[in-house]
């Protein structure tokens with residue numbers, strides 16, 4: 001049995017206001033070709049199909065065109081789709097009854113029986129004669145008993161499913177959308193929206209004993225989990241943030257034969273690059289020099305996205321304008337300009353108590369922060385005067 005595992009498409013994503021439909025269209029047609037050429041038996045999509053709960057009409061029609069193409073070209077193909085935290089569980093599931101007839105299963109919510117018990121049977125989807133897939137969507141609080149932690153709740157769902165499925169199937173594949181303990185997130189990344197402190201982390205260490213393969217979504221970097229080759233994130237097919245610009249993009253090919261699992265990554269060359277000038281912020285002159293070497297031409301859907309990180313000594317009101325002038329006529333799409341001060345990352349002084357903080361007058365606090373941010377320069381008189389005025393106004397209001 002040959003399976004392609006993918007996740008985190010984020011269809012409909014706009015990137016700093018730019019559409020990404022072109023990139024998604026290229027990915028989907030590449031994926032359709034992989035599925036036909038390699039005679040794939042099952043496609044598993046582990047959540048975050050759409051970027052937001054209310055996807056645009058364009059994003060939705062792109063998705064359904066793709067499903068139609070797959071089911072037409074590959075009548076034998078099974079498709080299983082589960083919801084991620086970005087998807088609307090109910091919306092994703094809405095067309096499920098129609099798609100069921102085309103060998104497409106969508107699971108958005110953890111279903112319940114009439115007596116409010118978890119309806120595990122609905123999450124067990126047959127893939128072949130002796131194999132099945134546990135189509136577990138993103139688990140939310142309320143999907144498991146309230147006295148359990150998130151980790152225990154999620155693990156409870158998988159082991160209950162396993163106990164039922166093992167009676168009928170030899171090969172069990174699990175799907176899930178979660179942050180597995182010990183996995184690596186792209187540094188400085190906020191697009192994966194992980195919970196700091198690991199409250200929502202799931203320990204997947206028992207999965208390998210139960211499942212032939214676990215197809216995970218949520219983290220955008222392709223990787224195996226906690227050293228286990230058969231528990232994997234396929235990663236996102238497009239870089240979703242600048243933190244992901246150096247990730248390799250791929251889908252995962254899983255071949256299961258006579259009880260053995262073989263894993264291969266099929267690399268996808270994302271059509272639009274993300275460039276950072278420079279990852280370590282540099283002064284304006286360096287930025288302007290680099291801008292002069294960028295390719296000239298029109299800006300279109302193929303133009304790379306750039307972010308500019310610039311090192312400044314003092315507030316520079318014309319910065320944006322200067323940069324915009326410098327990249328005029330260059331075939332790049334500007335996303336953000338981040339100004340970093342030399343002292344911006346310096347360590348703070350010892351923390352103050354609330355009582356101490358109440359004693360400080362706002363102007364002293366502001367000038368202190370200014371000094372720390374812009375070297376030893378004093379706050380210019382003009383800014384100081386404006387600040388005094390605002391502080392007075394605020395005091396009068398209180």
Ligand SMILES: [Mn+2]
Nearest residue numbers: 048084085218
């Ligand atoms: Mn996610």
